[in-house]
Each structure stands twice: as C-alpha cells, then as structure tokens.
Amino acid sequence: xxxxxxxxxxxxxxxxxxxxxxxxxxxxxxxxxxxxxxxxxxxxxxxxxxxxxxxxxxxxxxxxxxxxxxxxxxxxxxxxxxxxxxxxxxxxxxxxxxxxxxxxxxxxxxxxxxxxxxxxxxxxxxxxxxxxxxxxxxxxxxxxxxxxxxxxxxxxxxxxxxxxxxxxxxxxxxxxxxxxxxxxxxxxxxxxxxxxxxxxxxxxxxxxxxxxxxxxxxxxxxxxxxxxxxxxxxxxxxxxxxxxxxxxxxxxxxxxxxxxxxxxxxxxxxxxxxxxxxxxxxxxxxxxxxxxxxxxxxxxxxxxxxxxxxxxxxxxxxxxxxxxxxxxxxxxxxxxxxxxxxxxxxxxxxxxxxxxxxxxxxxxxxxxxxxxxxxxxxxxxxxxxxxxxxxxxxxxxxxxxxxxxxxxxxxxxxxxxxxxxxxxxxxxxxxxxxxxx
Amino acid sequence: xxxxxxxxxxxxxxxxxxxxxxxxxxxxxxxxxxxxxxxxxxxxxxxxxxxxxxxxxxxxxxxxxxxxxxxxxxxxxxxxxxxxxxxxxxxxxxxxxxxxxxxxxxxxxxxxxxxxxxxxxxxxxxxxxxxxxxxxxxxxxxxxxxxxxxxxxxxxxxxxxxxxxxxxxxxxxxxxxxxxxxxxxxxxxxxxxxxxxxxxxxxxxxxxxxxxxxxxxxxxxxxxxxxxxxxxxxxxxxxxxxxxxxxxxxxxxxxxxxxxxxxxxxxxxxxxxxxxxxxxxxxxxxxxxxxxxxxxxxxxxxxxxxxxxxxxxxxxxxxxxxxxxxxxxxxxxxxxxxxxxxxxxxxxxxxxxxxxxxxxxxxxxxxxxxxxxxxxxxxxxxxxxxxxxxxxxxxxxxx
Numbered sequence: 001x002x003x004x005x006x007x008x009x010x011x012x013x014x015x016x017x018x019x020x021x022x023x024x025x026x027x028x029x030x031x032x033x034x035x036x037x038x039x040x041x042x043x044x045x046x047x048x049x050x051x052x053x054x055x056x057x058x059x060x061x062x063x064x065x066x067x068x069x070x071x072x073x074x075x076x077x078x079x080x081x082x083x084x085x086x087x088x089x090x091x092x093x094x095x096x097x098x099x100x101x102x103x104x105x106x107x108x109x110x111x112x113x114x115x116x117x118x119x120x121x122x123x124x125x126x127x128x129x130x131x132x133x134x135x136x137x138x139x140x141x142x143x144x145x146x147x148x149x150x151x152x153x154x155x156x157x158x159x160x161x162x163x164x165x166x167x168x169x170x171x172x173x174x175x176x177x178x179x180x181x182x183x184x185x186x187x188x189x190x191x192x193x194x195x196x197x198x199x200x201x202x203x204x205x206x207x208x209x210x211x212x213x214x215x216x217x218x219x220x221x222x223x224x225x226x227x228x229x230x231x232x233x234x235x236x237x238x239x240x241x242x243x244x245x246x247x248x249x250x251x252x253x254x255x256x257x258x259x260x261x262x263x264x265x266x267x268x269x270x271x272x273x274x275x276x277x278x279x280x281x282x283x284x285x286x287x288x289x290x291x292x293x294x295x296x297x298x299x300x301x302x303x304x305x306x307x308x309x310x311x312x313x314x315x316x317x318x319x320x321x322x323x324x325x326x327x328x329x330x331x332x333x334x335x336x337x338x339x340x341x342x343x344x345x346x347x348x349x350x351x352x353x354x355x356x357x358x359x360x361x362x363x364x365x366x367x368x369x370x371x372x373x374x375x376x377x378x379x380x381x382x383x384x385x386x387x388x389x390x391x392x393x394x395x396x397x398x399x400x401x402x403x404x405x406x407x408x409x410x411x412x413x414x415x416x417x418x419x420x421x422x423x424x425x426x427x428x429x430x431x432x433x434x435x436x437x
Numbered sequence: 438x439x440x441x442x443x444x445x446x447x448x449x450x451x452x453x454x455x456x457x458x459x460x461x462x463x464x465x466x467x468x469x470x471x472x473x474x475x476x477x478x479x480x481x482x483x484x485x486x487x488x489x490x491x492x493x494x495x496x497x498x499x500x501x502x503x504x505x506x507x508x509x510x511x512x513x514x515x516x517x518x519x520x521x522x523x524x525x526x527x528x529x530x531x532x533x534x535x536x537x538x539x540x541x542x543x544x545x546x547x548x549x550x551x552x553x554x555x556x557x558x559x560x561x562x563x564x565x566x567x568x569x570x571x572x573x574x575x576x577x578x579x580x581x582x583x584x585x586x587x588x589x590x591x592x593x594x595x596x597x598x599x600x601x602x603x604x605x606x607x608x609x610x611x612x613x614x615x616x617x618x619x620x621x622x623x624x625x626x627x628x629x630x631x632x633x634x635x636x637x638x639x640x641x642x643x644x645x646x647x648x649x650x651x652x653x654x655x656x657x658x659x660x661x662x663x664x665x666x667x668x669x670x671x672x673x674x675x676x677x678x679x680x681x682x683x684x685x686x687x688x689x690x691x692x693x694x695x696x697x698x699x700x701x702x703x704x705x706x707x708x709x710x711x712x713x714x715x716x717x718x719x720x721x722x723x724x725x726x727x728x729x730x731x732x733x734x735x736x737x738x739x740x741x742x743x744x745x746x747x748x749x750x751x752x753x754x755x756x757x758x759x760x761x762x763x764x765x766x767x768x769x770x771x772x773x774x775x776x777x778x779x780x781x782x783x784x785x786x787x788x789x790x791x792x793x794x795x796x797x798x799x800x801x802x803x804x805x806x807x808x809x810x811x812x813x814x815x816x817x818x819x820x821x822x823x824x825x826x827x828x829x830x831x832x833x834x835x836x
Binding site: 007008009010012022023025026029030034059061062065066067068069070072073074075076085087088090091092156157159160161162164165166167168170171172173174175176177178179180181182183184187188189190191192193194195196197199200201203204205207208209211212213214215216218219220222224225226227228229231232233235236237238239240241242243244245246247248250251252253254256257259260262265266267268269274276277278279280282286339342343344345346347348349350351352354355357358359360362363365374377378380381382383384385386387388389 | 440442443463467486487488489490491492498499500501503504505551569570572573574575578579580581582583584585586587588589591592593594595596597600601602603604605606607608609612613616617618619620621623624625626627628630631632634635636637638639640641643644645647648649650651652653654655656657658659660661662663665666667668669670671672673674675676677678683684685687715716719744748751752753754755756757758759760761762763764767768769771772774786787788789790791792793794795796797
C-alpha cells in the first residue's frame with residue numbers, strides 16, 4: 001500500500017484544473033505530484049479531444065487503419081470506455097482527481113464557481129474564446145473568491161494580434177523558433193515530424209507560474225491573473241540565437257546532431273536492428289578515452305584528429321570511422337566501455353529500454369499501479385527527489401468522475417437528493433452520452 | 438507597491454553552462470537576489486561557448502552567457518582553496534537557496550555536501566542538478582545534451598525514419614532541466630515556509646526527460662498496452678512550404694476537412710467522400726489528392742497570409758519562424774516581450790523576455806549580465822570583508 005498520509009509541500013493547496021492536452025495537464029501534474037489537490041473538471045457533455053481520447057466513441061476501423069502510438073489503445077481496442085484507455089490520458093492523469101459537470105448549462109457553470117470558491121488556483125490552457133464563451137474570466141472568479149489565482153496559458157497570450165490564435169505544441173514550436181533549427185543540414189523543415197517539446201516547455205513554465213503565485217499569495221494575501229503565453233515561454237530556450245542574430249545578422253539553421261564544435265558528436269549505429277548510441281566528445285581527454293576504448297586504431301593517430309577544431313572540421317570522416325567500430329558491438333557494451341574511459345555516451349533508449357533502464361530503476365522512477373479498464377501498468381513517477389520529503393505517486397489516473405462524491409458532497413456540501421438530481425440531469429456521471437462525439 | 442514574486446530570497450549560484458544557469462535565471466527574473474559564483478580567470482564555461490560577435494571568442498561577449506545570466510550579481514571564488522570554501526560557507530549561511538550543477542562527485546570532494554551546509558543553515562534549500570542524479574549506477578557517468586536525451590528522452594523516435602535519430606534543436610534538453618529545477622526550487626520554498634526547515638533537491642536531467650509531457654509519456658503507455666516498439670517515421674511530417682517560407686497547418690485528424698475545406702475556399706471538400714470519411718481519408722491515394730489541393734493553395738500564399746487565413750477558419754497552425762522572423766514579429770513587439778539590456782563590454786541587445794508576467798508586480802530591475810568578478814568586492818563587503826581583506830584575498834588567488 002502507498003503511504004498517502006505523508007507530508008508534502010503543496011498539501012494545503014487545491015487546484016481547479018481545466019487544462020487540456022499536454023501543456024496544461026503537464027503543468028497541473030507537477031503540482032499534483034507534490035501534494036496539491038488537483039481536481040480535473042471534465043465536461044460531461046463534451047469530450048476534451050486528445051486529453052481523454054480522440055473521440056468518445058472510437059470506431060474500431062479508424063484504429064485498425066492507424067496502428068501508431070497515437071492510437072495505441074490496449075490491444076488496439078478502444079472498448080466501451082475509450083476515455084479510460086487512451087495513452088495520452090494515462091501519461092498525465094496520475095495524482096489528479098476527476099469530477100464531471102456540464103459546463104454548457106448555467107447550473108454547471110455555477111457548480112464550477114462553487115468549486116472555485118473553495119480552491120486556491122484555477123488553471124487552464126484553452127483557446128481564450130472557449131473560456132469567454134463559458135463566462136469564466138478572472139473578474140468573475142475574483143468576485144467569487146477575492147484571492148483566487150487564475151493561471152491562463154493560451155498559445156500567444158491574451159493581448160496582441162495573435163491572442164485568439166489556435167496552436168498546439170507542434171505549431172508553437174514553429175512560431176517559437178524550434179522547428180526551423182531542428183533537422184539535418186541537408187534537409188528543410190518539411191522533413192520534420194511532430195514532436196511535442198513545446199508542450200513540455202509550456203508545462204514547466206505553467207507550473208512555475210502557479211508556484212510563484214502561491215508564494216506571493218502566502219506572503220501578501222493577494223491572488224491574481226497570470227497570463228502565460230506558451231510561445232513566449234518557448235522563445236527564451238533559443239535566447240542565444242536571438243542575440244546572435246543581433247550581433248552577427250546570422251540566422252541559425254538546422255545542424256543535424258552537431259552542437260558547438262564537439263566532434264565526434266552524433267548518433268552511431270550499433271549491432272542489431274535500429275540500435276544506436278549517442279557519443280559526445282568535447283575535450284581532448286575524452287577523445288583519448290575514445291581512442292583507447294576502440295583499441296587504439298592507427299587511423300585515430302591522424303594529426304587532423306589531434307585537436308578539437310581538427311576533429312570538428314573532419315567530423316563526417318570521423319563519424320564514418322566510429323560507425324564502423326560501433327556497428328560491430330551492442331549499444332550497451334559501447335556505452336559502458338566509453339563511460340569507463342571517461343567518454344560521455346549513452347544508449348539511445350527505445351520505450352522498452354526506458355522501462356528497464358538501470359538508472360531510472362535504481363531511482364525508483366516508474367511505479368506500478370492497477371487500475372480499472374487497463375489493468376497493471378508502469379507509470380512515470382516523481383521527476384526529482386527531495387531529501388527530507390519522501391514522495392511517490394499516490395494514485396493512478398482517475399476514472400471519469402471518480403471523485404464526484406468527494407467534490408460534490410465533501411467540498412461543495414451537496415445533500416443526497418441534490419446529488420441524485422445532478423446525476424439524473426447529466427452533470428454527475430462516469431461516461432459520455434451517445435450524443436457526445 | 439506589490440512585491441516581485443520571489444523578492445527576499447537570496448540565492449547562492451554555483452552553476453555553470455546551461456541547465457543550472459537557466460534555473461537561477463528564472464529565479465532572478467522573478468525577483469530573487471542571485472549571487473553567481475565563478476571560478477577566477479576563466480569563469481563559467483558558457484563564456485567560452487559563444488556565439489560571439491564575428492566569431493571571435495571573448496569572455497564577456499558570449500551570447501549564450503549573456504542570455505542566461507542577466508539579473509545576477511557575479512563574483513569569482515576559488516573553491517579549490519580552503520579560504521574559498523570558507524567564504525562560500527559564509528555566503529550559504531546567509532542564503533535561502535544554493536543551486537549547483539557540478540558532477541555529483543564535486544561538492545562532496547569540496548566538503549560542501551548538504552549535511553555539512555545544513556549544519557550551519559538548517560533552513561537552506563540546496564538544489565543539485567546533474568545528468569543522472571546523485572544516486573544510482575550511472576551517478577558517475579558523464580552526460581551531455583545528447584547523452585541525457587538518449588538515455589531519458591524521445592531521441593529514439595525523433596527524426597526521419599531513414600536516418601539516425603536526430604537531436605532536438607540547440608540545448609533545449611539542458612534548458613528544460615533548468616526550468617524544471619526552478620519549479621522544484623520554488624515548491625521546496627513553499628515547503629520551507631510551512632515546515633521551517635530546508636530540503637535537498639536531487640534533480641536528474643535524464644529523469645526530467647523521462648517524465649516530460651512530450652511524446653514519450655503516451656509512447657511509454659502505448660508500448661505497455663500493445664507491446665510495440667515505436668520507431669522514427671511514425672507520423673506524417675506536418676510542415677509544408679509556402680510562398681516565402683514554411684507553415685505547419687493541421688490538416689489531418691478525424692474532423693480535419695470540416696475546417697480545412699472552408700479555409701481553402703472549398704467547403705465542398707468537407708462532404709467529399711475521399712476526405713470526409715476518416716477511413717477513406719487516410720488511404721495513401723486520398724492523402725496525396727488532398728495534399729495536392731492543399732499545396733496548390735499554400736504555395737501561393739506568403740506565411741503571414743496563410744497563417745491568418747488558417748486562423749480565421751479556426752485551423753490550428755503556426756509559421757516556421759527563424760530568429761529574424763521572431764524578432765520582427767509584430768505580435769511579440771506589441772506585448773513588449775523584448776527587454777533591452779545594455780552591457781558595458783558586449784553592448785546593447787534585445788533579450789528574450791519572461792514566460793509570464795505577474796500583474797501589478799513591480800517591474801523587475803534589469804541588471805546586465807555580470808562581468809567576470811564584477812561584484813566580488815561588494816558581495817564580500819556584504820559579509821564583512823573590508824577593502825584590505827579583499828586585496829589580500831586577491832593576492833592569494835582566492836577571488
């Protein structure tokens with residue numbers, strides 16, 4: 001059994017969570033992991049796409065035609081409750097409670113406001129228009145709870161020409177300058193697949209906003225509206241390129257796996273199918289370690305490789321040489337012998353490697369939970385350790401409406417007959433109706 | 438006047454390169470008083486990384502260093518000297534937070550592990566950022582931007598399927614770990630406010646990747662659900678050329694044509710059975726047909742017009758911007774995102790601003806990034822060293 005009664009630094013904080021997809025839900029996760037009572041407010045009559053699943057009623061044929069990670073329901077079967085079986089939800093749902101309410105109806109919006117009245121924070125990352133349609137803005141919330149903290153994290157902020165624009169992480173990454181510089185030198189941005197780094201970046205920035213606002217609340221008694229522009233959270237991750245443009249008029253382009261003048265610095269092929277090791281040599285002593293690990297081959301004594309600028313200048317030739325060596329060995333063996341020789345190197349882990357990675361395992365990173373609809377699985381756990389504050393995942397991703405009883409009865413003080421009425425009227429529930437797409 | 442969110446917090450900053458400095462940058466940008474400590478003569482290694490004006494290395498002109506270290510005061514200190522360690526302890530005694538990102542063997546070797554520092558300052562929050570964490574079999578391994586991404590992140594599935602795995606742009610893995618560390622630090626501060634005692638944060642960059650809300654999370658779950666290994670090339674690249682650049686416009690998905698048809702001025706596409714039916718729509722021949730229609734439209738449009746049209750039709754989208762585009766963009770300008778900072782050696786530049794602003798908060802003072810050792814004298818004066826004492830410390834090579 002998990003010890004759910006241990007002291008955690010955010011245990012006195014309640015967060016009303018209206019976040020969607022990855023960025024907002026990721027921000028809420030970082031608070032939930034350290035004890036905040038995060039209550040996901042899940043619209044009972046409208047599915048949040050991707051956040052819970054793609055469609056409330058997933059046609060099997062659609063999945064059969066798309067057997068990719070994006071559609072990877074257990075055994076490729078969405079079942080009758082696809083919102084309980086979708087990988088994205090399982091990736092962000094741990095440690096958070098779930099309540100349902102129909103926000104399209106006035107009564108539902110009143111329930112939301114009642115929850116805000118007993119919460120410290122409301123966080124959301126919807127298109128601004130969505131919140132306006134709901135009539136949920138800071139002024140309204142402040143009239144209910146004067147010291148409420150509202151964190152809004154739209155793609156481009158709440159002011160300026162793009163304030164209403166819709167963008168997911170992969171679009172933000174374009175506008176934030178990441179997509180252009182990510183790629184091989186000889187290809188253009190259209191070769192790039194989607195990654196969601198923009199979401200991850202917005203998630204930590206959103207969590208930071210919440211944490212700062214809580215400190216301010218505790219010191220001054222003041223809440224407030226914090227507006228986080230996801231694109232402005234991302235742009236500083238490339239701050240040096242922006243200064244470089246001002247210094248030199250230079251536009252940084254894609255550089256493959258190069259970084260500064262490090263060489264060898266790449267992904268190298270190993271024995272087996274699609275197996276790789278990353279090697280990053282930035283110093284002469286690391287180069288010496290690499291040569292030694294390779295068994296002191298004659299070619300490595302070439303004077304052109306004796307200095308870092310020389311290695312960088314001839315890096316493609318070096319890559320070929322090193323590939324010829326790594327291709328004869330297993331990735332783990334290469335990593336270990338290189339690390340023994342003081343060379344930064346790591347296996348390029350696939351998802352299976354990740355779940356069995358000795359370092360993550362030794363630090364107890366993945367935690368196993370049983371849960372209805374999906375059975376026993378490993379969940380990514382608490383990201384960092386606090387020496388004086390032991391912590392672990394408290395509970396797995398909630399089923400839809402799992403905490404309705406806690407929220408409606410314990411927090412909002414609803415009598416039984418009212419609870420039953422809201423259930424009958426479709427606010428309180430554990431499924432989506434047939435009419436919900 | 439309202440205070441800055443982190444006003445009153447004193448941070449001793451032993452960090453260098455990227456992850457650690459990005460953590461203390463975020464603390465400084467919201468009002469914490471950060472004292473950056475660098476080794477004498479060469480300083481933070483980021484000072485040597487550049488980019489530099491005309492590519493000529495100069496300790497005070499590295500764009501990377503400048504970007505990461507505004508708003509901090511700087512001093513030099515030789516931690517390899519007994520007196521240097523003693524001064525550091527004096528600074529830590531008066532501080533709320535100590536952040537470091539040395540290899541895990543360094544701080545214990547200097548006699549500066551948490552247990553020792555806590556004895557002089559029980560309320561201290563010490564933050565250690567390292568590639569793999571302070572414990573575990575890889576504790577002594579050497580990491581880097583790509584090695585940490587390899588072992589912890591989505592490196593394996595990033596890039597085109599016919600080529601080796603491809604890193605992310607620049608140093609984003611290190612930046613991300615730094616931002617994550619700033620969140621962790623403030624959460625520890627909130628704990629300290631309640632409990633009155635400090636804490637020790639052990640942050641592994643590998644683990645920040647393994648737990649990041651990027652594709653990896655859903656992929657780890659989907660793997661367990663189906664026993665599949667995901668490779669590169671799992672999804673269709675979304676970026677397409679337009680008249681003067683590239684755009685990423687969301688044209689797919691089960692409800693794609695409903696919105697994309699009208700965007701293209703061809704509402705009839707929404708009812709075209711080749712595209713409207715989600716099963717038909719993903720057949721290669723129909724995807725190609727749709728792509729041809731879309732590209733014909735897109736190739737005639739400049740980036741700004743394509744983006745505006747897509748957004749008017751509520752189609753999620755974004756342009757592929759270069760550094761030049763971002764600096765010129767009227768939206769970020771209208772929001773006063775850029776912050777002009779004048780530096781006595783490097784000159785004046787517009788720096789990328791902060792991810793969010795707290796309303797009513799006093800405008801944070803803008804300190805230029807410190808020259809190497811710029812504030813040594815005044816920081817030492819704060820803890821009781823007079824001019825003569827500082828002079829002799831200089832002579833001894835301590836500062």
